[in-house]
Amino acid sequence: xxRNILITGASAGLGAEMARQFAAKGHNLALxxxxxxxxxxxxxxxxxxxxxxxxxxxxxxxxxxxxxxxxFRKIDAELPLDRIVVxxxxxxxxxxxxxxxxxxxxxxxxxxxxxxxxxxxALDLFRARNAGxxxxxxxxxxxxxxxxxxxTYAATKAGIASLAEGLRMELLGKPIQVSxxxxxxxxxxxxxxxxxTPLIVDTEPGVRAIVAAIESEKxxxxxxxxxxxxxxQVMRFAPLAVLKRML
Numbered sequence: 001x002x003r004n005i006l007i008t009g010a011s012a013g014l015g016a017e018m019a020r021q022f023a024a025k026g027h028n029l030a031l032x033x034x035x036x037x038x039x040x041x042x043x044x045x046x047x048x049x050x051x052x053x054x055x056x057x058x059x060x061x062x063x064x065x066x067x068x069x070x071x072f073r074k075i076d077a078e079l080p081l082d083r084i085v086v087x088x089x090x091x092x093x094x095x096x097x098x099x100x101x102x103x104x105x106x107x108x109x110x111x112x113x114x115x116x117x118x119x120x121x122a123l124d125l126f127r128a129r130n131a132g133x134x135x136x137x138x139x140x141x142x143x144x145x146x147x148x149x150x151x152t153y154a155a156t157k158a159g160i161a162s163l164a165e166g167l168r169m170e171l172l173g174k175p176i177q178v179s180x181x182x183x184x185x186x187x188x189x190x191x192x193x194x195x196x197t198p199l200i201v202d203t204e205p206g207v208r209a210i211v212a213a214i215e216s217e218k219x220x221x222x223x224x225x226x227x228x229x230x231x232x233q234v235m236r237f238a239p240l241a242v243l244k245r246m247l
Contacts, residue, residue, distance in 0.1 A: 001026075001027075002027070002082035002083040002133055003027060003028060003082050004027070004028045004029075004030070004079045004080055004081050004082050004083070005022055005027050005028070005029055005030070005081070005082065005083045005084075005085065006029075006030040006031075006032070006072070006075055006081050006083070006084045006085065007019055007022075007029065007030070007031055007032070007085045007087055008032045008033070008060065008062060008084075008085065008086060008087050008088040008118060009032075009033055009062075009087040009088030009089060010031035010032060010033050010039065010042065010087070011031075011033030011034070011035040011036075011038035011039050011042070012033075012035070012038060012188075013188035013203070014087065014137070014183065014186065014188050014203070014206075014207055014210065015031075015033070015085075015087045015088070016038075016042055017203050017204060017207040018085065018087070018207055018210065018211060019031055019042060019046065019055075020045075020046065021207055021208060021211045022211060023046045023049070023050045023053045023055070024049075024050065025211075025215075026050075026052070026053065027053065028053055028054040028055070028079055029046070029053065029054070029055045029056070030055075030056045030057075030058065030075040030079050030081070031043070031055065031056070031057045031058075032057070032058045032059070032060035032071060032075075032088075033059070033060065033088070034059065034060070034061050036057070036059045039057040039059075040057065042057075043055050043057050054079065056075065056078060056079055058071050058074065058075060059071075060088075062088045062110060062114030062115075062117060062118060063109050063110055063113070063114050065113075065117040068114075068117040068118055068120075068121050069117070069120070069121045069124070072084075072118075072121040072122065072124075072125065073121070073124075073125070076125050081122075081125060081132065082131075082132060082133065083132065083133040083134075083135065083214075084118070084122040084125075084126075084132070084133075084134055084135065085135040085137065085214070086115050086118045086119060086122070086134070086135065086136045086137060086160070087137045088110065088114060088115075088118070089107075089110055089111045089114075089115075089137070089156075090106060090107045090110045090111060090153075091107070091153060092106065092107055093107050093149045093150060093151065093152045093153050094149055095147075095148045095149060095151065096151060096152075103152075104151075104152040107152050107153055107156060108152055108155070108156055111153070111156035111157065111159075111160070112155075112156040112159045112160060112163075115136065115156075115159075115160050115163065116163065119134065119136075119163060119167070122134050123167070123176070126176045127176070130174070130175050130176070131175045131176065132175075132176050132177070133176075133177045133178075133179065133214075133217060134164075134167070134176065134177070134178050134179070135178075135179045135180075135181060135214050136160050136161070136163070136164040136178075136179070136180050136181070137160075137181050137183065137210075138157045138158075138160045138161045138164070138180050138181065138182050138183075139153075139154070139157040139182060139183055140182050140183065140184045140185070140222065140228055140231075140232060140235070141153060141154040141157050142154055142156075142157030142158040142159075142160065142161050142182065143158070143182070143232055143235045143236055144235055144236070144243060145158075146247065147244065147247070160180075161180050161182070164178055164179070164180040165180065168180075168219055177217050178219070179213070179214060179217055179218055179219060179220070179221070180219070180220050180221075181210055181213055181214065181220075181221050181223060182220070182221065182222045182223065182228070182232065183206065183210060183223055184199065184201075184206075184222065184223065184224060184227075184228035184231075185198070185199055185200040185201070186200065186201055186202075186203060186206030186207065186210075187200055187201065187202050187203050187206065188203055199227060201224060205224070206223070206224060209223035209224040209225065210223050234246075
């Protein structure tokens with residue numbers, strides 16, 4: 001059992017629900033995010049429901065790269081980490097060329113460069129002990145380039161998946177495991193303003209599928225598996241004109 005788990009971006013959405021579900025399974029948790037008041041509320045909630053579980057919280061902005069290394073090392077000193085879930089991210093964006101480079105830049109820096117910093121800091125710890133499980137939360141959106149407000153977001157999630165695959169290839173046959181999770185449309189704070197998303201599932205069952213895939217340490221998982229495992233294959237190979245009509 002991976003006893004001690006670090007989850008970044010844990011103040012809301014998928015990260016907060018992962019914390020609840022891992023705590024219910026008896027895992028100790030280290031939770032990070034920028035919004036510490038939300039982390040404090042979540043810590044209190046978990047302490048009330050799962051008093052046997054240790055939960056530590058730390059403020060972390062993953063675009064502050066020095067802070068990523070500092071916080072990961074500090075957490076590992078107080079709660080030696082078995083699994084790190086690279087989850088922190090932004091969902092904002094705008095069509096390219098419409099004057100919102102700031103939104104697209106922030107998404108790229110947070111989702112990809114921030115994930116790179118987290119991966120570096122995680123592997124610094126795991127290589128030293130030759131053990132650990134590194135989990136990247138990508139997205140079904142990362143399977144293909146997507147249009148309009150999702151273009152930059154999809155590109156960052158594709159970059160995360162490629163980063164994970166390169167590490168998985170490097171570490172084949174070694175005790176450090178690398179997983180890429182591709183969530184489909186799961187209701188969260190990031191997409192709460194979207195009203196007509198097809199095939200969306202509620203947060204709790206969606207995250208239950210994520211947690212099950214993480215616990216099984218699959219190299220790749222499309223979650224929930226129905227309908228996203230078969231749809232992932234369609235998305236990979238559909239002509240652009242067909243894919244555009246699907247979205």
